[in-house]
Amino acid sequence: MKKSVFAIAAACMVTVGALAGCGGQGKDTAAEVPQTESVKAEASKEQQETPAKEAGSKEKVVVTALIQQSRNFEGLQKMIQKLEEEENIKIDAQIVPDDESLNMIKMKLNSGECPDIIDYNVPAVYDIIDPASNFADMTGEAWTDRLIIPENVTAKDGKIYGFPFLSVPGLHGFIYNKEVFDKAGVEVPATWDELLAACEKIKESGTTPIFMPKDTWVPQILMTDNFAKILGADGCKDFADKILKNETKWNDVPEFAEVLDKYLELYQKGYVNSNFASATYDDAIAAVADGTAAMHFNGDFFATSVLEANPEAQIGMFPISMKEGADVITENMSSAGFVAYKNSENLDVVKKIFDLWSTPEYANLYFADRPAFPAFQGVDGGKVPDYLAEINENYIKEGKAIPEFNYYVMTLNPLFESSLYVYYVDAPAKGTMDGKAVMEKFQKDYEQYMKDQGAEGF
Structure with missing residues (x-):
């Protein structure tokens, strides 16, 4: 690599x-x-x-x-x-x-x-x-x-x-409070199933397993991370080339919907803070810092913010993949x-x-x-x-780092921010869309956006 x-x-x-x-x-x-x-x-x-x-x-x-x-x-x-x-x-x-x-x-x-x-x-x-x-x-x-x-x-x-400011912009993963993990008797999970099991034990211990805020730029990080891990670097490049030429559709890739369904499962099982639709990014920092929440998925800069809020906090970080065997970490480029x-x-x-x-x-x-x-x-x-x-x-050092998915389609960032990222927050809040429905809805937005941009092939 x-x-x-x-x-x-x-x-x-x-x-x-x-x-x-x-x-x-x-x-x-x-x-x-x-x-x-x-x-x-x-x-x-x-x-x-x-x-x-x-x-x-x-x-x-x-x-x-x-x-x-x-x-x-x-x-x-x-x-x-x-x-x-x-x-x-x-x-x-x-x-x-x-x-x-x-x-x-x-x-x-x-x-x-x-x-x-x-x-x-x-x-x-x-x-x-x-x-x-x-x-x-x-x-x-x-x-x-x-x-x-x-x-x-x-x-x-x-x-x-x-x-x-940075030569290494950021790495993605769960930033977690080690004391909360220890109290719940949980070890760092290596697979998605192990993550779910850890969340269940943390929930039973009386602590919120995962904190998510309403800020739309935050939940999308879990998706851009796992889209890349599921498709791989070559798969991301291939999809980006085809989607920008209108040779494929967002809802033609079942893996996207599967990632979203696993994300939504975290909410459905009660592993995410109940006030996620009103909580702020600053609330997420405070929750992990004081141990009222066990973890939060973001860039490594989040860990620094947690330590600024509570210098005594015992903080760790681990990458996770929804796809078995995809043991890589993604980079924000x-x-x-x-x-x-x-x-x-x-x-x-x-x-x-x-x-x-x-x-x-x-x-x-x-x-x-x-x-x-x-x-x-x-x-x-x-x-x-x-x-x-x-x-x-x-x-x-092991060569197991790849760019996040969004890196390959950066020209679509304005559409992501106004549409897809909003759906990532709306889907768990309203409970009316599964992963497939989200991607079908976004495909319609995408087609209209590209037509409005005068993109060739649309």
């Missing part, structure tokens, strides 16, 4: 050398990387000792930004604060719910009154919004030379429009990042911001409390948590 971007980034990361010795030895602690604690202290010291007169000698500039709620991390806030203190550049950020951000971005672009900086997934945004027409070309900017994997943010025209509005009056300032943010002085702040794999050389991504170290050993 082709080496994943995770493996490439791991080889480049300063701290990843400690992975081989990250057994944890009975403790759910991160791998020991001595320099990281000093980086935290150094980052704090830098903030405290920066002369205020530097900013005072520069004319104040206000730059506008649109940032998704789930990505307004403490590290990013520190970077924004440092920028204002040292460069007198203030970022006036509008924080929006994740599932509303795409529509808001499109609306602002169409109005011609767009923020200078836009937060979205890179390079996924290239397939949703034409980058050459809407985003500033960053090719040749100094910071692009420091990218560990420049291909991650290179568009089809060979140009770079996006500024990423798009990084959290920014693009710059092409017609911004502050474009030179935005370019300066990106250049500063690519340096260790700023980027280390991003990772000080959220360890991950940075996009830029020389940046310390922090301690690698045990759960990522284990995944690296058991999956990444």
Whole structure:
């Protein structure tokens, strides 16, 4: 199997050398990387000792930004604060719910009154919004030379429009509270049937087995993960090629409906929180952090959020497949990042911001409390948590990582967000659709969407 971007980034990361010795030895602690604690202290010291007169000698500039709620991390806030203190550049950020951000971005672009900086997934945004027409070309900017994997943010025209934070955007799996598992006498499941059995025992112990929120971007992660595992990488490529040419239908693939039926079974058996139709993403973080729920399926970034909410929580992560024998993990191929509005009056300032943010002085702040794999050389991504170290050993190094299903059909993301993802929440809430009905309904939406887009063959 082709080496994943995770493996490439791991080889480049300063701290990843400690992975081989990250057994944890009975403790759910991160791998020991001595320099990281000093980086935290150094980052704090830098903030405290920066002369205020530097900013005072520069004319104040206000730059506008649109940032998704789930990505307004403490590290990013520190970077924004440092920028204002040292460069007198203030970022006036509008924080929006994740599932509303795409529509808001499109609306602002169409109005011609767009923020200078836009937060979205890179390079996924290239397939949703034409980058050459809407985003500033960053090719040749100094910071692009420091990218560990420049291909991650290179568009089809060979140009770079996006500024990423991560070289390894994310891995999917169940993030779970180890103390809840221990209390219920449950071991980490290796198969879907074992997962159901574990959920039953956890439910009997008086704890919610799986927490799901109403946010439509969340439940879809389980589907994009398992669609990929059931079809395999080659199967995903083949289906994507055919569906975009109208040579097959969404409801022609019985495996899609089967995945949905297994997802719906979790609700039918009472394994999901009863308030899933009103609960929020923040509620999911809190529930796993305090142990009122055992687990939640998402990207590995969710685990970091849980540990921010409760640093004492004992957290683990495991991939799972609905298909027997599909022992792989899926990768999210798009990084959290920014693009710059092409017609911004502050474009030179935005370019300066990106250049500063690519340096260790700023980027280390991003990772000080959220360890991950940075996009830029020389940046310390922090301690690698045990759960990522284990995944690296058991999956990444073994070549058992594949892209998520959505990666192959990224051009359809606007339709997914307005239609299919909504059905994933509606189906268990209303109880009127099984997997087959969902895919039949989505096929009708798909045909109309492609006709509206003027797609060839529709």
